Amino acid sequence: MPVIAVDASALLNAILDGGPEGDAARSRLSDEGLVAPHLIDLEAMSTLKRLERSKTIDSGVVETTLQALGLIPMIRLPSFLWCGGCGSSDTTSPSTTPPMRRWPKLLTSPW
Numbered sequence: 001m002p003v004i005a006v007d008a009s010a011l012l013n014a015i016l017d018g019g020p021e022g023d024a025a026r027s028r029l030s031d032e033g034l035v036a037p038h039l040i041d042l043e044a045m046s047t048l049k050r051l052e053r054s055k056t057i058d059s060g061v062v063e064t065t066l067q068a069l070g071l072i073p074m075i076r077l078p079s080f081l082w083c084g085g086c087g088s089s090d091t092t093s094p095s096t097t098p099p100m101r102r103w104p105k106l107l108t109s110p111w
Contacts, residue, residue, distance in 0.1 A: 004032040006074065008043035011036075015068050016057070034074035041076075044069055 006029060014025035037043075048065055051057045057065075 002032050003035055004029070006034045006036050006040075008040050008047060011040070011069060011072065012044055012047055012065070015065050016061070034072065036074050036076055038076040038078050040074075041069060 010025055010029065013022055014029050016022065017025065045066065048057070048062045052059060052062050
């Protein structure tokens with residue numbers, strides 16, 4: 001199965017947009033294995049709260065969207081795996097191998 005890296009904006013677009021852009025996002029994401037940074041849920045919550053404060057959506061939509069996010073099957077990877085240490089001397093990074101080369105191994109045996 002192909003794997004696609006997804007961010008919060010793509011997921012929220014797929015969930016919230018009932019128009020052609022949302023249809024395209026849902027179509028693209030539905031046939032893929034999804035990987036995302038582990039902070040994706042917090043990013044989505046932040047965006048939803050901003051939309052709620054601006055009265056673009058109401059609290060019911062926020063709750064329903066958060067529930068939908070929890071049902072989307074995706075692998076959440078720690079941030080250091082996305083940037084390979086991000087050019088720093090980060091000793092918590094398991095490898096200096098670029099993240100894309102590590103993903104196949106991580107997806108079959110994450111830890």
